[in-house]
Amino acid sequence: xxxQRVISKKGQRAENEPVDLSHLDNLISKYKNKKGNLIxxxxxxxxxxxxxxxxxxxxxxxxxxxxxxxxxxxxxFYAQFRLMPVGKHIIKMCHGTACxxxxxxxxxxxxxxxxxxxDGETTSxxxxxxxxVACVGCCSLAPVMMIGEETYGKLNPxxxxxxxxxxxxxxxxxxxx
Amino acid sequence: xxxxxxxxxxxxxxxxxxxxxxxxxxxxxxTADNLDFELAKTSCIGMCFREPLVEIKDESGSYIYGxxxxxxxxxxxxxxxxxxxxxxxxVVQSDVFEARDNAFYEGQVKIALRNCGYMDPExxxxxxxRDGYKAIKKIIDNKMxxxxxxxxxxxxxxxxxxxxxxxxxxxxxxxKNSEASQKYVICNxxxxxxxxxxxxxxxxxxxxxxxxxxxxxxxAIEANAAYIYCRAxxxxxxKRLNIAIKQAxxxxxxxxxxxxxxxxxxEIFIKEGAGAFVCGEETALIASIEGExxxxxxxxxxxxxxxxxxxxxxxxxxxxxxxxxxIIYQGASSYNRYGTEKSKGTKVFxxxxxxxxxxxxxxxxxxxxxxxIFKLGGGIKDxxxxxxxxxxxxxxxxxxxxxxxxxxxxxSVNATGAIMGSGGMVVMDExxxxxxxxxxxxxxxxKESCGKCTFCRxxxxxxxxxLTRITEGEGKDGDIEALEDLSHQIKDSSLCGLxxxxxxxxxxxxxxxxxxYEAHIRDKKCPALTCKKLLSYxxxxxxxxxxxxxxxxxxxxxxxxxxxxxxxxxMSICTSCGLCFTKCNFDAIxxx
Ligand SMILES: Cc1cc2nc3c(=O)[nH]c(=O)nc-3n(C[C@H](O)[C@H](O)[C@H](O)COP(=O)(O)O)c2cc1C
Ligand code: FES
Numbered sequence: 001x002x003x004q005r006v007i008s009k010k011g012q013r014a015e016n017e018p019v020d021l022s023h024l025d026n027l028i029s030k031y032k033n034k035k036g037n038l039i040x041x042x043x044x045x046x047x048x049x050x051x052x053x054x055x056x057x058x059x060x061x062x063x064x065x066x067x068x069x070x071x072x073x074x075x076x077f078y079a080q081f082r083l084m085p086v087g088k089h090i091i092k093m094c095h096g097t098a099c100x101x102x103x104x105x106x107x108x109x110x111x112x113x114x115x116x117x118x119d120g121e122t123t124s125x126x127x128x129x130x131x132x133v134a135c136v137g138c139c140s141l142a143p144v145m146m147i148g149e150e151t152y153g154k155l156n157p158x159x160x161x162x163x164x165x166x167x168x169x170x171x172x173x174x175x176x177x
Numbered sequence: 178x179x180x181x182x183x184x185x186x187x188x189x190x191x192x193x194x195x196x197x198x199x200x201x202x203x204x205x206x207x208t209a210d211n212l213d214f215e216l217a218k219t220s221c222i223g224m225c226f227r228e229p230l231v232e233i234k235d236e237s238g239s240y241i242y243g244x245x246x247x248x249x250x251x252x253x254x255x256x257x258x259x260x261x262x263x264x265x266x267x268v269v270q271s272d273v274f275e276a277r278d279n280a281f282y283e284g285q286v287k288i289a290l291r292n293c294g295y296m297d298p299e300x301x302x303x304x305x306x307r308d309g310y311k312a313i314k315k316i317i318d319n320k321m322x323x324x325x326x327x328x329x330x331x332x333x334x335x336x337x338x339x340x341x342x343x344x345x346x347x348x349x350x351x352x353k354n355s356e357a358s359q360k361y362v363i364c365n366x367x368x369x370x371x372x373x374x375x376x377x378x379x380x381x382x383x384x385x386x387x388x389x390x391x392x393x394x395x396x397a398i399e400a401n402a403a404y405i406y407c408r409a410x411x412x413x414x415x416k417r418l419n420i421a422i423k424q425a426x427x428x429x430x431x432x433x434x435x436x437x438x439x440x441x442x443x444e445i446f447i448k449e450g451a452g453a454f455v456c457g458e459e460t461a462l463i464a465s466i467e468g469e470x471x472x473x474x475x476x477x478x479x480x481x482x483x484x485x486x487x488x489x490x491x492x493x494x495x496x497x498x499x500x501x502x503x504i505i506y507q508g509a510s511s512y513n514r515y516g517t518e519k520s521k522g523t524k525v526f527x528x529x530x531x532x533x534x535x536x537x538x539x540x541x542x543x544x545x546x547x548x549x550i551f552k553l554g555g556g557i558k559d560x561x562x563x564x565x566x567x568x569x570x571x572x573x574x575x576x577x578x579x580x581x582x583x584x585x586x587x588x589s590v591n592a593t594g595a596i597m598g599s600g601g602m603v604v605m606d607e608x609x610x611x612x613x614x615x616x617x618x619x620x621x622x623x624k625e626s627c628g629k630c631t632f633c634r635x636x637x638x639x640x641x642x643x644l645t646r647i648t649e650g651e652g653k654d655g656d657i658e659a660l661e662d663l664s665h666q667i668k669d670s671s672l673c674g675l676x677x678x679x680x681x682x683x684x685x686x687x688x689x690x691x692x693x694y695e696a697h698i699r700d701k702k703c704p705a706l707t708c709k710k711l712l713s714y715x716x717x718x719x720x721x722x723x724x725x726x727x728x729x730x731x732x733x734x735x736x737x738x739x740x741x742x743x744x745x746x747x748m749s750i751c752t753s754c755g756l757c758f759t760k761c762n763f764d765a766i767x768x769x
Pocket of ligand 2: 094095096097098099100134135136137138139140142143144371372373
């Protein structure tokens with residue numbers, strides 16, 4: 001399943017946080033004159049900011065000569081690229097065949113219900129983003145979800161809720177101390 | 178006497194099941210008690226259903242322990258290592274006695290997976306001791322010409338494992354015969370079929386065999402640069418590939434003048450995919466490496482003539498490449514003694530779904546699907562009834578129970594309307610609705626269609642709409658015919674394999690399970706009790722505690738009942754959303 005992409009509109013970015021574009025300098029100088037550099041540049045940008053800010057397209061275009069239309073075309077073609085900021089923890093729910101057959105839908109629904117968001121959205125406290133993705137390659141442990149680099153298998157709605165609630169609790173504790 | 182070895186499986190599946198904690202626990206005990214065994218790492222051995230796995234190899238033989246939690250690890254070390262008494266109950270596979278899952282390996286022939294789970298993938302020396310880089314050495318030592326190599330691959334009869342089944346030797350010959358100063362080798366590690374994970378497992382468990390396969394291909398077609406196009410969802414595979422490339426370069430297997438052969442240069446780069454199923458298609462993959470939108474283009478010219486940056490390019494799948502060193506080193510005749518007349522060798526299958534032993538198996542072509550599922554796979558979970566198996570993912574189809582004697586080879590599987598594809602076998606029991614599965618795949622292909630061909634872009638959407646209607650109880654007479662008509666039009670007028678095969682899941686389910694479609698359309702019933710909108714609910718009297726949770730959850734107030742008293746669902750108001758069923762803490766809601 002393809003990630004439900006939420007495309008940002010100009011000026012709509014949450015909290016209008018300023019973006020420090022100087023982080024991009026190293027990346028741009030590394031890829032500037034390489035063949036086929038467009039995707040690595042966008043991947044690198046996303047690595048830095050967690051998404052691709054509008055301003056980054058402009059800066060990359062100016063400094064590398066790539067066309068903004070080409071970049072935007074690529075960024076909206078591939079499921080990996082995000083044009084909106086995301087939460088601190090990205091929950092990737094596998095909606096591959098094996099997970100579907102073992103009813104991952106019920107697991108996803110219970111998490112969405114708890115987090116009070118829709119697929120592809122971010123919670124208002126900016127802690128979680130939930131995305132449906134295609135197979136993460138652990139089908140024999142279906143249903144599966146990934147949070148960050150961590151993979152959780154053999155889930156059911158209760159188990160998944162417990163994991164997410166646990167992360168949330170840790171975050172609140174951290175904030176307090 | 179060699180030292181006892183304790184080996185932990187640290188593939189993605191093992192890690193997901195908590196193998197890292199098990200490893201740490203073992204490491205701790207070893208240091209704390211100053212024990213004399215060697216703690217080692219390996220990757221997935223295919224028994225994903227018993228992860229985390231720990232193998233203990235001592236002088237008596239090998240014992241693979243399953244479901245090794247840190248606590249169990251303590252116990253196992255205590256008994257097996259300290260007291261030399263293996264705990265047979267926890268052992269799932271062994272060459273010393275008949276352990277409970279020994280059947281999982283009977284009938285398997287491991288060629289592509291020959292090293293997976295048997296060595297540390299991050300250690301090139303271990304690969305070398307398992308005949309690693311000996312195939313390329315054999316080529317150089319025996320002065321095999323590129324043509325000799327191609328002939329050997331051709332004689333082995335191997336056909337591409339990425340789905341198409343094109344003879345690999347022939348493909349290499351085309352690329353060899355294209356004259357150009359620059360040629361490329363590409364390894365397709367995009368593994369887009371949701372439900373297949375053999376490529377991931379090979380990359381994680383035995384990256385060097387893929388590198389060696391690519392190197393041999395480079396020698397044969399006279400290319401000196403190569404790319405591995407790997408899904409970004411496989412971070413561990415990418416990490417291990419990077420390590421492997423570095424080690425192979427240091428050892429002189431990659432780089433310039435390999436084995437001192439003048440002018441034999443070969444470099445391998447990794448490209449991370451960006452998440453598009455269509456990029457598994459070779460021309461789209463090339464466009465993606467070039468940094469563009471991954472849109473397929475017309476063939477011919479085939480990549481063998483004009484591929485990456487317009488240079489001749491040979492693309493093969495991960496599993497194909499992993500077989501190549503074995504074929505060259507052992508000889509074509511060792512390989513083609515396995516298999517059927519037109520499909521030689523072995524094939525790796527990923528067993529998933531409602532099957533007991535979910536994992537990876539490698540079997541000779543020609544085994545029946547039934548044997549794969551029941552003998553190796555241990556049959557269906559919870560003793561349910563086997564209904565169908567989905568082969569080939571979004572491009573494939575469902576093979577019903579009555580055809581389970583079909584043997585696995587390219588042509589026999591094609592004859593059922595499914596395809597072998599990359600080898601994902603998703604097993605379904607009576608509680609899986611095939612109409613829902615068809616809808617699921619159409620939803621996938623419709624979203625993944627790149628949009629270039631009208632029929633693929635819009636036709637799949639129309640099909641999805643019809644299927645969605647059917648699963649929601651809005652099906653009408655004529656829907657089945659409309660689906661078939663659209664299917665044929667899409668197949669005929671799409672440029673690439675995505676569109677040409679997208680209707681397969683629908684066509685095969687209509688062919689074998691027409692009555693189930695009709696039950697949805699005419700009777701508004703889902704026989705498998707999967708399609709929510711077609712279900713009815715009632716409260717099970719002796720389970721209901723009167724907790725009121727269902728009544729509170731019901732969005733349309735269809736549930737009545739006082740606290741601590743039996744509740745009741747009014748089906749004339751109920752919208753079949755299923756919330757009461759999911760919310761009930763006492764399993765007191767029955768679906769029918
Ligand atoms: C829509 C589509 C998706 C594909 N996805 C993959 C894939 O994920 N992995 C793969 O190896 N081949 C995939 N293929 C097949 C490739 O185009 C190509 O045939 C294959 O990589 C060739 O390697 P082989 O000859 O070793 O099989 C796909 C084809 C199509 C049409
Ligand atoms: S289908 Fe979910 S991990 Fe493969």
